[in-house]
Amino acid sequence: MRIALVACAVAAVLVTGGCGAAPTPLPSPAVASSWTTLAATAPTPLLEVAVAERAGRIWVAGGLRTDGSASDEVFVFDPAAGTWTSGPKLPEAVHHASMVSTPKGLVLVGGYVGNTLTVATAAVHRLDDGATAWTDDAPLPDARAAGGAAFDGTRIVYAGGVKPGGIANEVFAFVDGAWARIGRLPVAREHLAATSDAAARTFVLGGRVGGLDRNLAIVDLVEGDSVKTIGQLPTKRGGVAAFWWPSLGACLAGGESPGGANPQVECIAADGTLARLPDLGVARHGIGAAVVDESVYIVLGGRTPGLSTSDITETLTLP
Numbered sequence: 001m002r003i004a005l006v007a008c009a010v011a012a013v014l015v016t017g018g019c020g021a022a023p024t025p026l027p028s029p030a031v032a033s034s035w036t037t038l039a040a041t042a043p044t045p046l047l048e049v050a051v052a053e054r055a056g057r058i059w060v061a062g063g064l065r066t067d068g069s070a071s072d073e074v075f076v077f078d079p080a081a082g083t084w085t086s087g088p089k090l091p092e093a094v095h096h097a098s099m100v101s102t103p104k105g106l107v108l109v110g111g112y113v114g115n116t117l118t119v120a121t122a123a124v125h126r127l128d129d130g131a132t133a134w135t136d137d138a139p140l141p142d143a144r145a146a147g148g149a150a151f152d153g154t155r156i157v158y159a160g161g162v163k164p165g166g167i168a169n170e171v172f173a174f175v176d177g178a179w180a181r182i183g184r185l186p187v188a189r190e191h192l193a194a195t196s197d198a199a200a201r202t203f204v205l206g207g208r209v210g211g212l213d214r215n216l217a218i219v220d221l222v223e224g225d226s227v228k229t230i231g232q233l234p235t236k237r238g239g240v241a242a243f244w245w246p247s248l249g250a251c252l253a254g255g256e257s258p259g260g261a262n263p264q265v266e267c268i269a270a271d272g273t274l275a276r277l278p279d280l281g282v283a284r285h286g287i288g289a290a291v292v293d294e295s296v297y298i299v300l301g302g303r304t305p306g307l308s309t310s311d312i313t314e315t316l317t318l319p
Contacts, residue, residue: 048095100151112145124140171184
């Protein structure tokens with residue numbers, strides 16, 4: 001999230017590689033419909049939220065409110081009922097955190113604490129299935145915010161983000177109750193996203209190095225102790241969310257660029273094959289993404305770069 005902007009045209013029909021780049025058409029898989037905005041709005045408009053699916057419901061933790069204050073609230077959306085409820089509050093208000101779903105429950109990793117973009121935390125909190133309160137887990141080796149995390153089927157992988165004194169390239173993994181550095185991203189970056197195929201592969205997508213004019217489209221694959229770049233998406237952007245779908249691979253949604261919020265949803269398979277889904281109906285950044293059954297949900301986020309929020313959720317049936 002940045003307040004200062006630089007004007008840049010945004011293509012409306014073809015995805016682009018950023019300011020001044022030539023449009024690059026992508027194959028579009030057969031999709032039954034466009035994005036649908038759900039009638040049930042979230043209890044509070046937020047951006048820079050942590051989002052994960054758990055047992056068919058979508059959990060939203062922390063984030064920034066419209067007035068710029070950090071939230072300690074947890075909201076739960078039930079797609080089957082079309083309703084929002086409240087979950088156990090976080091131990092502290094946090095934003096730019098990451099949340100993953102593991103076999104035992106939800107895990108919230110890192111983020112900024114308080115109402116600024118200056119105090120990153122190494123804290124890790126756990127909400128086990130059936131628990132009524134979050135508990136502390138082993139902290140990250142170093143404070144991180146605006147990184148990306150995913151559960152790859154056996155471990156939590158956390159990549160990039162902002163660390164004290166700069167932008168991080170370290171990739172950490174949580175195995176057997178402890179964090180360890182397993183590698184480094186080829187390019188340090190923050191405001192990125194991560195997702196996994198739950199078969200030991202984690203994809204790290206997009207992000208930026210500072211301002212919106214330094215957005216990236218790089219995609220890295222973490223497998224074992226290996227971290228390698230597998231390709232570039234057509235659109236450079238940060239403030240993004242990612243999800244996995246078997247017929248598409250790792251998909252990157254939304255974001256913010258010098259020209260405004262991004263609507264693009266672009267996907268990459270492990271072999272570098274690219275595809276695209278329909279643009280979001282409402283371009284947003286600082287969003288979350290979750291897949292329930294055969295639909296993906298894009299949750300909350302800001303409609304314009306910088307501090308802006310929304311209470312909307314869009315959904316799309318996946319091919």
